[in-house]
Amino acid sequence: MSEDEINPYFADPEPHPNPALGCIRRGLCCRTNPGWFAPGEVEKLIDWWNLRAEARGEPTVEPRELIRQFLIIDWLEIEGERIDVFAPVKLARDGLPLEPPASRATGLYGRLKGRCVFFDDAAGCTIYAARPFECRAYDCTNHPDDNPTHRSIAMMWKEAADEEA
Numbered sequence: 001m002s003e004d005e006i007n008p009y010f011a012d013p014e015p016h017p018n019p020a021l022g023c024i025r026r027g028l029c030c031r032t033n034p035g036w037f038a039p040g041e042v043e044k045l046i047d048w049w050n051l052r053a054e055a056r057g058e059p060t061v062e063p064r065e066l067i068r069q070f071l072i073i074d075w076l077e078i079e080g081e082r083i084d085v086f087a088p089v090k091l092a093r094d095g096l097p098l099e100p101p102a103s104r105a106t107g108l109y110g111r112l113k114g115r116c117v118f119f120d121d122a123a124g125c126t127i128y129a130a131r132p133f134e135c136r137a138y139d140c141t142n143h144p145d146d147n148p149t150h151r152s153i154a155m156m157w158k159e160a161a162d163e164e165a
């Protein structure tokens with residue numbers, strides 16, 4: 001999947017009742033195209049997840065297990081270089097992952113609609129306090145120039161990897 005082939009956000013099927021309100025958590029993005037994490041946010045999600053588990057008296061999870069259950073490695077090719085990015089897994093209508101969690105997504109994956117693994121019809125985003133950068137920054141009522149793009153997030157991952165090298 002090249003930079004020019006990225007899946008654009010899907011058209012909003014219903015008009016927003018009052019665009020001046022911005023995001024009113026209708027979950028349209030969450031039902032079709034989960035947001036991408038920025039570098040360092042998966043670690044924050046794991047910490048948040050385990051703090052919540054401890055507060056609830058529930059078992060904590062190893063980072064590898066959380067990734068194995070809920071995340072996929074999506075990617076974007078920029079100037080011939082493939083940049084890997086963590087994202088929540090998309091689910092098909094039958095509730096199963098469109099592609100296996102913890103795997104590298106295929107080129108087809110970015111073009112498929114799928115419900116975010118963290119979205120619940122009643123509760124909305126079940127990781128709201130630790131949701132990905134794109135979910136926090138994206139608003140369907142924004143001018144497109146004011147929303148993050150997959151390219152801008154992929155560049156964050158590239159810069160983080162370059163700093164580590």
Ligand code: SF4
Nearest residue numbers: 030034116119125135
């Ligand atoms: S992480 Fe939360 S806000 Fe982001 S797509 Fe999934 S359910 Fe929606």
